[in-house]
Amino acid sequence: MSAGTAPTRPLEAICANFTGIDFSATGKQLGYGHVVHSDNVYDGSVIPVPLAVISSGPGPVALLVAGTHGDEYEGQVLAHELIRELDPERLSGTVIVVPAANSPAVRGAARVSPIDGGNLNRSYPGNADGGPTEQVAALIAGDLLPRADFVIDMHSGGSNSTYLPSAFIYRGPDEELWGAKLRAVRLLGLPYVMVVAPLLEPGSLSSAGDLAGVLTISTELSGSGTVDRHALATMRSGMPRLLADLGILRDEARAPAPAEPQWLELVPESAVTSTAAGLFEPLVDLGESVRAGQPVARVHFIDELDRAPRSYHAPIDGVVAIMRRSTRVDPGAHLMHIAAPLDPDSL
Known part of the structure; x- marks a missing residue:
């Protein structure tokens, strides 16, 4: 317009x-x-x-x-x-x-x-x-x-x-x-x-x-x-x-x-979602390009002192577009979203 x-x-x-x-x-x-x-x-x-x-x-x-x-x-x-x-x-x-x-x-x-x-x-x-x-x-x-x-x-x-x-x-x-x-x-x-x-x-x-x-x-x-x-x-x-x-x-x-x-583009696979309660540690930065399968986050267990943190991986190739800022998380919390690159000529 x-x-x-x-x-x-x-x-x-x-x-x-x-x-x-x-x-x-x-x-x-x-x-x-x-x-x-x-x-x-x-x-x-x-x-x-x-x-x-x-x-x-x-x-x-x-x-x-x-x-x-x-x-x-x-x-x-x-x-x-x-x-x-x-x-x-x-x-x-x-x-x-x-x-x-x-x-x-x-x-x-x-x-x-x-x-x-x-x-x-x-x-x-x-x-x-x-x-x-x-x-x-x-x-x-x-x-x-x-x-x-x-x-x-x-x-x-x-x-x-x-x-x-x-x-x-x-x-x-x-x-x-x-x-x-x-x-x-x-x-x-x-x-x-x-x-x-x-x-x-x-x-x-x-x-x-x-x-x-x-x-x-x-x-x-x-x-x-x-x-x-x-x-x-x-x-x-x-x-x-x-x-x-x-x-x-x-x-x-x-x-x-x-x-x-x-x-x-945000797609259904974009979200990296916690399945644990604990402390969220990002392994990548907002705006960083990542590859599918790359480790991007960990959640540390608060009370289980001898338990290793749970790791999370990028579901797709893309860019870290949204990052959670509350460190304390529960199951179901989105830790970050990976957005897929779009070719502007295809829009």
Whole structure:
């Protein structure tokens, strides 16, 4: 999708599910979505979902979402920066920014909501009459996604893992949108692109976007429960380039064209999974190329002092794309994922 080709959709006016937002107005608006939940803390109040709408009027619409998981921070930092820095006079359309989508999880520095245990990225399309996390999914899928021509859901590895800094895309849903995804992730400029199966997680925002026929990509921006400044710097450079290409950001001085990313694919055989409880010792590094059968990890038994650690081997040839960061593991924990290289000419 190149500049000026994104369709324009009329923005409906005031939505009862939001305070401080008139989607038909121009300028910069700061408000929040309503989540209603009755317990000892929230009875008689709403749980706010912060929202910014920056608009010059009719034109293409981008929906930028961060804080789907509360302990994933690079996207949240970028979202707050964009809210402060985007000028409606420099736009030819609208940018909707949700910087803390699962706001209870963000405030609790947790992957899932501390109120209902809900994982927002497994909750789409949501339920307006459900629990807090289902309500957030319904707000985004029901009120925001239908307005959008482009969606980016910004993730990181969170507290439990680190990813190669990558764009993350589901295959499909059709030839046109797949081609638009490939163009978008190249423009974003992250050093890796991870490709996964169509509709990999049925309850994710990526799946919701694909089912709605809206150009939707995601990211995995490092992780470890902190902010990777290099991944953040790449996003700071790539996001304006992408918004300009979508026809939303005007008069943007283009950053140099990014290098071709390294293309990887997560397949069912990618995971290296522990079958023991103990202490995880990696034998390889994130980003390292490995061969099938190569030793990549060990798990040391805590109480069996004379027992040798259990060894784990790479299931396929590829690149260590995801690394677990919690050393204490139980059976079923993924220690790492090995992603298979992809030839970009085959995409």
